[in-house]
Amino acid sequence: GAVVSQHPSWVICKSGTSVKIECRSLDFQATTMFWYRQFPKQSLMLMATSNEGSKATYEQGVEKDKFLINHASLTLSTLTVTSAHPEDSSFYICSARGEQGSYEQYFGPGTRLTVT
């Protein structure tokens, strides 16, 4: 149980284009999903928290107009990187929290984004 998938697992795009990453909870309903970014040899950096049906809450320093998050259903959240630049290249990981009141997060396998 508690399986989270991400698609795509890796993507290469040209500078100036937009990329959408999907995060799905496969066997449970996720009221809250999280998006993280991870640089090589570093820990996870929380970008934003999204609750189903409401606007995402972004961490300080994260541009909400650049990283668009939509949590349209209890099993799907999407992260769109708009007008991507090489410095947006990174490993993006989503997680989902299942039960209300539980702080356990289950992570997806991650998406490697390379912007050329």
Place this chain on the structure above:
Amino acid sequence: EDQVTQSPEALRLQEGESSSLNCSYTVSGLRGLFWYRQDPGKGPEFLFTLYSAGEEKEKERLKATLTKKESFLHITAPKPEDSATYLCAVGSSGSRLTFGEGTQLTVNP
């Protein structure tokens, strides 16, 4: 501000050589201490949740313990397949997790 510090940064063991990883934390209102395992190029894999001091949990060769200030992840007779980065995180208000920098474990055959 919640803080999580993991030590050591890296640990190299021989197969069968038991050891412990440390996670020290300061948090206002602990809502869980979490251990994850992360393999290169993968998302973190959930291992344990501990909620109160004195609590212990085990899974195969891993055992996690919790005090009011720190948590230990004990690895008994490790195997090469236990090689990974182990992440510790604390949950506090707002449902977010604060992660430590991780301990990179290498187990040599």
